[in-house]
Structures are given as C-alpha cells and as structure tokens.
Amino acid sequence: MRTIRNRIFSFFSFRGIIYTVLLAAISFTPLNAQDNNDNDLIKNLLQTADIVNETILELTALSDDDENAIGKELDKQITQEVKITKERKFNIKRIFNKLMKYVERTNLNYNYKVVKTDEVNAYAIAGGYMYINTGILDFLDTEDEIAFVIAHEISHNELRHCIKRVQYAALASSVDPNFGEIVQIAYNIYSMPFSKYDEFEADENGVKILLKAGYDKAGAVSFFEKLEELEKEYGVDDRDAVNDFISSHPTAKERRDRVINMY
Numbered sequence: 001m002r003t004i005r006n007r008i009f010s011f012f013s014f015r016g017i018i019y020t021v022l023l024a025a026i027s028f029t030p031l032n033a034q035d036n037n038d039n040d041l042i043k044n045l046l047q048t049a050d051i052v053n054e055t056i057l058e059l060t061a062l063s064d065d066d067e068n069a070i071g072k073e074l075d076k077q078i079t080q081e082v083k084i085t086k087e088r089k090f091n092i093k094r095i096f097n098k099l100m101k102y103v104e105r106t107n108l109n110y111n112y113k114v115v116k117t118d119e120v121n122a123y124a125i126a127g128g129y130m131y132i133n134t135g136i137l138d139f140l141d142t143e144d145e146i147a148f149v150i151a152h153e154i155s156h157n158e159l160r161h162c163i164k165r166v167q168y169a170a171l172a173s174s175v176d177p178n179f180g181e182i183v184q185i186a187y188n189i190y191s192m193p194f195s196k197y198d199e200f201e202a203d204e205n206g207v208k209i210l211l212k213a214g215y216d217k218a219g220a221v222s223f224f225e226k227l228e229e230l231e232k233e234y235g236v237d238d239r240d241a242v243n244d245f246i247s248s249h250p251t252a253k254e255r256r257d258r259v260i261n262m263y
C-alpha cells in the first residue's frame with residue numbers, strides 16, 4: 001500500500017510547516033503537566049483540529065479506496081474486541097438503506113454492525129464503517145430517533161471527520177508510518193472524541209439526510225432530550241472516551257438547541 005504512504009508523505013518536505021501549524025493548534029488548548037504524553041497530545045490535537053489549515057489536509061488527502069482499506073483493517077481489529085449481534089427492536093437494515101440513498105460519498109464502503117453492550121453509544125470509523133450498540137437501541141423509542149443516530153454517524157464519514165483525524169495523527173507522528181502503522185494510528189485514536197465543531201457539523205448534516213429520507217426532525221430533538229436526562233444521571237466528565245454522544249463538549253442541551261434552530 002505504497003500509495004497511501006506516498007500520498008500522505010509527498011508533503012513531507014513541508015513537515016516543519018505542518019508541525020508549526022499543529023503546535024499552534026495545540027497551543028489553544030491548555031495542557032497541564034500530566035497531559036504531556038503522546039496520546040494526550042493527540043487527543044488535544046483532535047479537539048482543536050478544526051483550527052488546522054484545511055490546505056494541508058487537501059494536499060495529503062487519501063483516496064476513497066485507501067480510506068476503505070484503512071477502515072477494513074481497523075474493522076477487523078474492532079470486531080475481535082466486541083461482540084457482534086443481530087439487530088433488534090428496530091429494522092435497522094431498512095432504515096440504513098433509506099438513508100443511504102442520500103449519501104454523497106458513494107465510493108465509501110458504508111456498512112454497519114450491531115454491538116452487544118449496554119453502553120448508550122454508536123460510532124463511526126474511516127471507510128464508512130459504523131457500530132451501533134444494543135444499549136442505544138434499547139434506550140431509544142422511535143424510528144426517527146435511531147434514524148437520526150445513524151444519519152449522524154454517516155455524516156462523520158460524509159464530512160471526512162474520521163479520515164481527517166487519521167491524517168492529523170499520522171502527520172503528527174514522529175516516524176513516517178507505513179500502511180500497517182497508519183492502521184495502528186487509526187486504531188489508537190478511533191475511540192477518542194470528535195471536536196465540538198465536528199459534532200455540530202455531523203448533527204446538522206445528519207438532520208439534512210434525515211429529512212431527505214422522509215424522517216421527522218423531532219427524532220433528533222427527542223434523542224437529545226433523552227440524552228440530557230442520561231447526562232444528569234451519569235455525569236459527562238469521565239464518559240468522553242468511546243462515546244460519541246455523552247460528552248461535555250458539546251452537551252446534549254447545546255446540540256438539541258442547535259437542532260431546534262435548524263430550518
């Protein structure tokens with residue numbers, strides 16, 4: 001998979017510039033002493049990544065085929081660690097297919113798996129792969145709600161959020177990674193939270209897809225209202241890892257208010 005390496009690192013003569021921009025982005029985030037290790041640095045970077053110049057990402061962009069290849073390898077690792085189960089309560093296949101008619105990145109390998117765990121969560125990785133926990137299926141009541149959750153996860157790939165964070169992390173790594181190492185980098189960061197701006201953007205695009213597919217925006221609103229109750233019950237501070245929805249950045253209330261004000 002030399003092509004991936006070449007595409008990412010054809011820009012390597014400008015590595016110094018990239019570092020300067022990345023470090024400028026990181027400096028917007030207060031880093032304390034114990035945060036000073038690689039993983040925390042990357043985590044902070046992902047939270048502030050929106051500030052990074054988009055031009056760098058365009059110059060180091062991966063093809064859809066490369067992205068699918070990364071997703072496929074990462075999916076192999078994830079599925080070894082979680083228990084995949086049959087869908088229940090909702091006809092997810094039908095909902096997924098309805099939403100799929102409105103995706104723009106038609107070359108991506110969009111697909112989903114249902115994961116048996118009580119955690120109220122769903123998440124997406126590069127290449128269009130999505131994981132929907134049974135915990136979130138049990139938590140939701142209407143088809144509009146689960147359709148919004150799926151549309152939100154689709155949107156993280158439609159908007160290239162998943163692959164961009166792999167690009168950021170690969171560029172910030174201290175070695176020139178080969179394909180296997182890029183997959184490892186993707187594995188290291190897949191459970192880290194997206195930035196607040198990425199979440200808002202995925203919500204907004206998710207609502208657009210939801211409406212096009214004939215679902216009701218009320219599903220997004222009631223989902224965030226339920227999530228707000230869950231946040232009160234559990235708190236948000238320690239739950240930002242491996243959770244795309246329960247987070248202090250942004251809170252369910254902020255996201256609900258934005259969705260209400262759309263259209």
Ligand SMILES: [Zn+2]
Nearest residue numbers: 194199202244
């Ligand atoms: Zn999200």
